[in-house]
Amino acid sequence: xxxxxxxxxxxxxxxxxxxxxxxxxxxxxxxxxxxxxxxxxxxxxxxxxxxxxxxxxxxxxxxxxxxxxxxxxxxxxxxxxxxxxxxxxxxxxxxxxxxxxxxxxxxxxxxxxxxxxxxxxxxxxxxxxxxxxxxxxxxxxxxxxxxxxxxxxxxxxxxxxxxxxxxxxxxxxxxxxxxxxxxxxxxxxxxxxxxxxxxxxxxxxxxxxxxxxxxxxxxxxxxxxxxxxxxxxxxxxxxxxxxxxxxxxxxxxxxxxxxxxxxxxxxxxxxxxxxxxxxxxxxxxxxxxxxxxxxxxxxxxxxxxxxxxxxxxxxxxx
Amino acid sequence: xxxxxxxxxxxxxxxxxxxxxxxxxxxxxxxxxxxxxxxxxxxxxxxxxxxxxxxxxxxxxxxxxxxxxxxxxxxxxxxxxxxxxxxxxxxxxxxxxxxxxxxxxxxxxxxxxxxxxxxxxxxxxxxxxxxxxxxxxxxxxxxxxxxxxxxxxxxxxxxxxxxxxxxxxxxxxxxxxxxxxxxxxxxxxxxxxxxxxxxxxxxxxxxxxxxxxxxxxxxxxxxxxxxxxxxxxxxxxxxxxxxxxxxxxxxxxxxxxxxxxxxxxxxxxxxxxxxxxxxxxxxxxxxxxxxxxxxxxxxxxxxxxxxxxxxxxxxxxxxxxxxxxxx
Numbered sequence: 015x016x017x018x019x020x021x022x023x024x025x026x027x028x029x030x031x032x033x034x035x036x037x038x039x040x041x042x043x044x045x046x047x048x049x050x051x052x053x054x055x056x057x058x059x060x061x062x063x064x065x066x067x068x069x070x071x072x073x074x075x076x077x078x079x080x081x082x083x084x085x086x087x088x089x090x091x092x093x094x095x096x097x098x099x100x101x102x103x104x105x106x107x108x109x110x111x112x113x114x115x116x117x118x119x120x121x122x123x124x125x126x127x128x129x130x131x132x133x134x135x136x137x138x139x140x141x142x143x144x145x146x147x148x149x150x151x152x153x154x155x156x157x158x159x160x161x162x163x164x165x166x167x168x169x170x171x172x173x174x175x176x177x178x179x180x181x182x183x184x185x186x187x188x189x190x191x192x193x194x195x196x197x198x199x200x201x202x203x204x205x206x207x208x209x210x211x212x213x214x215x216x217x218x219x220x221x222x223x224x225x226x227x228x229x230x231x232x233x234x235x236x237x238x239x240x241x242x243x244x245x246x247x248x249x250x251x252x253x254x255x256x257x258x259x260x261x262x263x264x265x266x267x268x269x270x271x272x273x274x275x276x277x278x279x280x281x282x283x284x285x286x287x288x289x290x291x292x293x294x295x296x297x298x299x300x301x302x303x304x305x306x307x308x309x310x311x312x313x314x315x316x317x318x319x320x321x322x323x324x325x326x327x328x329x330x331x332x
Numbered sequence: 333x334x335x336x337x338x339x340x341x342x343x344x345x346x347x348x349x350x351x352x353x354x355x356x357x358x359x360x361x362x363x364x365x366x367x368x369x370x371x372x373x374x375x376x377x378x379x380x381x382x383x384x385x386x387x388x389x390x391x392x393x394x395x396x397x398x399x400x401x402x403x404x405x406x407x408x409x410x411x412x413x414x415x416x417x418x419x420x421x422x423x424x425x426x427x428x429x430x431x432x433x434x435x436x437x438x439x440x441x442x443x444x445x446x447x448x449x450x451x452x453x454x455x456x457x458x459x460x461x462x463x464x465x466x467x468x469x470x471x472x473x474x475x476x477x478x479x480x481x482x483x484x485x486x487x488x489x490x491x492x493x494x495x496x497x498x499x500x501x502x503x504x505x506x507x508x509x510x511x512x513x514x515x516x517x518x519x520x521x522x523x524x525x526x527x528x529x530x531x532x533x534x535x536x537x538x539x540x541x542x543x544x545x546x547x548x549x550x551x552x553x554x555x556x557x558x559x560x561x562x563x564x565x566x567x568x569x570x571x572x573x574x575x576x577x578x579x580x581x582x583x584x585x586x587x588x589x590x591x592x593x594x595x596x597x598x599x600x601x602x603x604x605x606x607x608x609x610x611x612x613x614x615x616x617x618x619x620x621x622x623x624x625x626x627x628x629x630x631x632x633x634x635x636x637x638x639x640x641x642x643x644x645x646x647x648x649x650x651x652x653x654x655x656x657x658x659x
Contacts, residue, residue, distance in 0.1 A: 167501035169509040172494065179493035186486035194523040195490050198516035205512040209505075230512050237463060288470035288526035291548050300467065 048074035063189035100135025106159035117161035150204035152225030170206035285328035381507035400636025418453025424477040435479035468522030
């Protein structure tokens with residue numbers, strides 16, 4: 015864990031120190047100080063495997079992330095931010111939104127973003143790999159910078175309470191423990207986006223919300239072999255044609271997406287030591303596959319080795 | 333959302349009222365009580381889609397799901413329980429465990445079991461479908477009634493916070509979101525259970541790791557009618573004496589444990605659509621029984637009705653599950 019605080023720094027050097035520390039240790043950012051009175055800032059960073067969880071307490075400032083100054087290796091991430099205290103504005107992809115305490119929002123680290131906070135604030139930030147977010151949130155870039163309120167009970171509130179619990183417990187979490195927790199958190203966050211009421215004026219956001227909801231439905235029903243486009247369309251009150259069209263603009267077709275998620279699910283079970291008692295056949299059927307030879311073949315194409323070899327390799331170090 | 337409380341009931345009638353509420357509105361259980369102090373109980377039941385979440389506050393009592401009760405409502409679910417406050421003990425599938433505040437534990441409603449609470453307690457109970465549990469728990473059957481303490485598991489603490497958050501937020505939550513949160517939660521709890529059991533972690537003793545392997549072996553071979561203590565011992569390269577000793581520590585014998593597991597397996601199989609076309613004796617053979625009269629007799633003893641009657645009582649389809657504290 016890394017901790018920094020401006021407490022021991024002289025007042026007039028504080029802001030400079032703050033900018034330096036963050037740009038040096040984390041991401042290269044542009045800061046503008048808006049503080050009327052004294053400046054202060056403290057930061058605690060916990061690495062959790064590929065993720066890192068940051069708790070920042072500070073006061074009025076404007077932070078801009080510009081693309082050309084981006085530090086290497088961060089482009090594959092989104093960040094989930096939860097504003098515990100404070101208020102201000104977020105901006106990304108041309109969307110400018112007011113944000114206040116109790117709201118969460120995502121930023122996409124591949125495009126410029128801006129966060130302008132007024133007054134004292136506390137913010138929790140968790141970095142999330144792109145592949146994980148993309149599995150659950152459809153077209154996440156359309157949802158970036160949009161704040162989600164947790165004022166009313168619902169999945170959003172569960173997500174932020176989970177994030178806070180994660181922050182309280184992160185010192186004791188190993189990388190292996192953290193992975194399923196963060197995956198769970200992303201699922202719940204996706205559910206919160208899915209439950210959002212889309213504004214009719216913004217078509218891209220509305221589509222992204224609907225697709226997120228559809229993905230969630232598919233992921234919950236992967237194990238059922240009768241999960242068909244027809245059933246998915248009916249469950250969401252859209253036509254099959256419309257459903258296919260929605261997926262058309264994605265990188266793959268609907269059935270290919272289902273197929274790849276089933277493979278991913280089987281991979282999860284095959285690489286988990288707790289499932290060693292289950293046969294490969296049981297796992298494949300449990301993930302909704304009907305044809306074993308088809309499954310083995312697809313698994314090999316996707317992951318480079320057949321299910322049996324893959325499992326052997328994954329469980330070997332134990 | 334139904335809420336029940338004994339507050340408005342005269343003290344002398346409270347326990348009867350509680351029994352009535354739990355047994356008539358929820359899952360079929362027997363509730364007893366051996367102390368005579370003032371009784372109280374409150375129950376908040378939140379029903380969303382096919383799931384149900386219960387929040388119970390009450391005091392000393394013994395909740396038993398007996399064989400006849402199982403056959404009465406034939407709920408085929410798992411129940412994930414979190415004991416927020418209070419102490420007690422639980423048993424199911426031949427496992428006995430003490431419960432302390434901050435313990436998660438699972439019960440299988442298709443099987444008999446007991447939950448004994450001592451003193452005031454507060455508990456959250458969430459119903460889970462069998463298919464969901466099977467996706468995230470490697471061996472839920474073995475893990476029934478075994479507690480997962482949040483003391484020793486940071487992941488468990490996050491899961492407990494999540495369940496409590498879900499309980500606070502469930503009322504206004506749309507059904508799909510609720511199911512998603514439940515699924516994420518099951519993933520996390522399943523993982524935490526796995527880490528607790530995992531022989532790789534060194535958390536469990538060699539003794540319990542071996543016992544776990546043996547039980548899994550038995551559960552996987554229930555259908556073989558020649559599954560004998562001798563064969564099990566040979567398969568695990570231990571003596572018959574040592575095998576009996578392992579089960580002694582669980583207050584049962586190998587053959588008794590196999591017998592109970594076979595009976596429970598036959599009870600479950602009778603309710604499965606895969607076996608809907610099979611005759612009762614076919615189901616019994618599939619579960620490793622070879623003597624039909626012996627099977628019928630013990631089935632009756634455990635479930636309080638014949639296998640045919642057990643199967644015959646049709647369940648209303650897709651009703652939200654009814655559950656009682658812990659079950």
